[in-house]
Amino acid sequence: MKIGITGVIVLFAFMFILFAIMFYMIAKRKKQGEKSLVKFNNDVYIALNKLSTPQQKINMLNTLIERINNDEKYKKDTEWRDKVLVKTYMHLSIIYYQTGDEMQTLNTCSKIIELDPKDGMAYYNRGSIYSNMGLYDKALTDLNQTIELLPDYASAYNNRGLVHEKMEHYDKALADFGEAIKLEGSPIAYYNRGNTYYEIINYQEALNDYQTALEILDTNNDSDLKKELEISIKATKERIK
Template sequence: MISRDRVPSIVLVAMLALAGCQTGPTGEMTTIDVAQGSNENIASLTSVVERSPQDPEAYNVRGSAYGRGGRYREALQDFDRAIQLSPNFYQAYANRALIHRFLGDQQKALADYNRAIQINASYDAAYVGRGELYRKAGRTQEAFNDFQKAIQLDTTDGRAYHRRGLIYQSQGQHAFAIEDFSTAISLSPDSGEPYNGRGVSYLATNDEENAFADFNMAIKLNDRDAEAWANQALIYERRGDKARASKSYARAAQLDPNYGPATEGLSRTRG
């Protein structure tokens, strides 16, 4: 049982039940600037590697850039080399774990997160990464424990609060979820995901105005978030504005044709 006193469980509208919980690995290399994935930057980092071929940090940085650019196999090679040069390089283990996750090898990812934590039990990023691995595997209590540990370590990674908020939300503990989503927003103000998550919990507590504001902000920050569009559409639908609801559902379905709440909502409001 997850710790903290339980608040009364609130059942979400069926079409919305998973809307705040669909998260992927996108953006999880939070310490890596987007520009690091560019060919120009990788060329520059390669020059550093060539000048210092025995420097594990050079391989770790270039591996992170490869990962940001979606060049996962090359990223793995660089993290492998960094670890070979420095067997206790816990950051490289955590980075390699993330690449294994992207490639679908969850067992190798878990082994690397475990090794990073074994080397440095205070490394918050490894707890956040492993917690997300557990959460996606349905190992909710273990996920919660890892997010909790990262938070106890005073992490500044908003994902720890966002993901713990999703767990609270799935348990119907919306007051705690809203608190965590709000902290995630304060730490990662440019991320739309915690706004969408908080909106789901606001709606579950019948706070439609704040829910609508959060869904709108999620879309403003990321207009390719199908869930946020579908959630915005649901508010329009609840208000009887079928024309706007249909338009937002259509946008959500365009972005993700397999997203059930979008296609179901579109069929309800079309015409």
């Protein structure tokens, strides 16, 4: 059937409008979904603040997770269900961490990663816990993943630098602390790099970093680090002499 050039143009124009409407509806639905997710997150936060003990909060969140998994509405939209579960598990991981339960925090972070493999903070938190446990290979794997997903996150470089230092990868540790300093310039990154320089007997560079950290440190809020820096500066000066 011959429709001519004009017909072809009209057909393409119609298809373009149709696709534009479709993409608009998808974007609108996504925006509405994001608003709903924010509201859900806020509602959970408010509900948690009404409870007095960590165990009550843990029980509430576990009950909520069970209901979400068993709800028929969520079963029909697994993508949305997973997003809601991620938010719930995030609250749960924070409470476990605050109570000092590293194992449960680690398990909860793993749940988040199963639901959303692109959640950089879940890798960061799990990697930090692995580091605390002395599981440095696993910590390094998770922190590498964090930096791949969140390349501008200074704390990830700082924590990976600590892992490299414990594994005696001193050059890599210095590089990571340097990147953390470039991104954020926090006193803790200078302090950690100073410690690494001290380990490799580069006392002058260690002293420079300790002194810089002390200069930029908010001593009103971090008196413990101030004491550590003062001790480190004194010890390093003695080494130089």
